[in-house]
Amino acid sequence: MFLVILALLGSLALSLLITVPLTGALVRLRANYNPRGLQLDDEGGAEPHTGPIVTGFIGMLARVKRIEGWAGLYKGIMPTFIETFLLTSFAIIALSADPRYHSRAAPPDTGILGTLAYCVFSIILSLPATIITYRSITTPYRLPYLRPLYSLRILLTPTERRRPWLLYMTPGLFLTQFCHAVYAMVLLRSLRRWLIPTSEDTNTGFDIKPIKFSIYIVIALASTVILCPLEVMAAKLAIQRNHAAAEYNSVEQEVEDDAVSAEEYVEYSGAEEDVIGLRHEKDPYLGMVDCARRVAQEEGWQALYRVWWLTMLVGLGTAFA
Structure with missing residues (x-):
């Protein structure tokens, strides 16, 4: 068992070294607030938006490396490691999964209602980890790897911690x-399962027909139109913090002193701007529909399809899984 755990840790570490920078660039690019219209200053006058404008995935990786260095590329690695290790350990111990494969367990074959219940349960388990990971990636502050309570004071508002x-x-x-x-x-x-049945779905082995396979490919690719906006909105909503009152920020809203002294990456690197722009917390999205509407109005509908090609590749990969 010790060797299995050791091998698992080594495999996870190698995987995270490759995937964390890519995931970080993806989350930043989708969460970046880049309104195309004029903004109002403190006196009510119109002024053009001066935030960062990043147009591509590779450009975001280069921007992170230039402003935040290697440490910035690996922001979010600790919550990602903890979540992945716990899920993998659960899959190995409780579900007898093969330790060589540490992806999320597939939904059980229990019908539509059972799968819906599985969806709800998996979201309940993963949503806090998703929020903390996305906020760790997008925060302008330097978070120590081995001080989780200190990091949570920066990532969560006093209301969320209580x-x-x-x-x-x-x-x-x-x-x-x-x-x-x-x-x-x-x-x-x-x-x-209907168009590309496998040996698990039939008793006669693989039964793949070219026409049905092609139909599924088209459907999987077309699903990008639906899935990509949901992924973009999830990134924007996850970094939106909850306050006791919408008109106060995390420092001003509470009686207790929450002014955590934390160093920003721009102070450390000497850069003059943050990697991405963040929406002001006094003007939050009010829900999924409101988020879609306001993103389309303020940033253009193209903003809902940032890194659409990755969503398309994932959908295409389901046909060959």
């Missing part, structure tokens, strides 16, 4: 994650 269940009430986030899970786990998975 009432952590408010994370589940982040406007629109649970619904966005649920819609994505239902579409991917229920609809696409059911279509795949």
